Amino acid sequence: MRNNNHGSVATYVIIALILAAITYIEFAIVEYTFSWLSRGAVMFWLILLSVIKFILVVMFFMHLKEDDKLYTGFFGSGMLLALGTFIGLIFLFTVASTTNFTFTNQSPEPTEVIADTPRTSVPPADPSARIVPPTAEPADDFVLGTEADGPAPEAGPFDVAVAEAAYTSNCAACHQATGAGLPGLFPPLADHVDDIITAGGRDVLKHIVMFGLAGQIEVHGNTYNGVMPFWSTLSDQVLSDILNHISTAWGNADALPADFEYYRPEEIAETRSLDLSMQDVYGERSALGLD
């Protein structure tokens, strides 16, 4: 081993003291508000100080400063990839997808909403701001995420474009944009949701989306034994939009019973307290006798 190449104990003590001091400074500028430090300055110093801590540990405690450059190369390229993923992720889900998530032009003063909650880096999804008044005309303020595959289903008491955007963001990864699912992995919604509702499962469908479903089911001759996650973390409005979308899209609307009632945000709110388990929901679904 190249013992003498490595840092001495004295160096380690100095580095440890610097690290401790930096940690205290970080704590202090956040805990005690200094009038001469603007919020932007605090943010800048926090990031700079943690980068310094990071570099000190990597260079001196992990010995990258004096160790073989191959280690630095491997670690550095991993860091770069991680940083790229990180920035890409943030960009995709904040900047590039804001049109899916931000408020329609009906929301009163969007700028003020942002200014009121400066502690978050992302404009908060204020539930009230996401509620779109029922309207029959297409929402032309949605630029992305509204690419319709085929003609939109007849306009019901929900905003079709908003509902489809919510479906695309939350459901389409598994159930696909076409609602066809993936045979054997994710059950189809097209030509299946209508069967659930016709079998008297309007509430069961709501429970599946809100509380998830675990257990073996059979749809159109294929067996599925995955887990449908719960989506109760979404807002009442978004959940009712998604339920209305999957009930009416892909021709499902044609097979619905005549007395079908559209899902309303208020009933979602009332259902939340049920807090069913995935097994409970499975029992409810089995009782419909679909398989």
Next chain:
Amino acid sequence: MSQATALGHAEHKPPYRSSKLPDVKLLMWVFLASDCMMFGAMIGTYLVYKGRSLVGPYPLDLFDIPLTTVSTFVLLMSSFLMVLALDALRKDKISQFRLWTTGVIVFGTIFLGFQVFEFSHFMELGLYQKTNLFGSSFYMLTGTHGIHVAVGVLWLIALVVASYIRPTASKDAVYLDIAALYWHFVDIVWIVIFTVVYLVDFV
């Protein structure tokens, strides 16, 4: 291989190596690089979900900065003890190596204790994984980090125990070296989490 044989190289010649670096250490750096990506994705996910929780509790209702500062400090100092332990082993000071490594184990366990306390406290206040986006992404990120710390603690315990079972000397330092690299990495991940998850909210 067949080409080498055809050229008349003796078959007992050691396999070609491009570097004289110990494989385990190189592999540890490669692993840490991949772990970077995992934590990068998780921290990114936390930030993406930030401010999108529709029901409480929210970060500002729960975080206790003085408490987390203390646990951050504990973890940083454990890194300091770790370099002392490695330095001692490289100089064949076995009893010092045991002492400092045990110190790291104790500090790591204290950090885990803080985390268990924090998690149970948050759950008392109503934050579970399924409560909201903050709950899912926060427990996912800090829980994964906590598991890393726990693995590190077990690893170091194993190294200390092993030093009693068979003679340990400076020639074995590379095995402590890679455990130390892992430990420091877990520490720097926490440096990022402490700033990005905890402090930034209170600015």
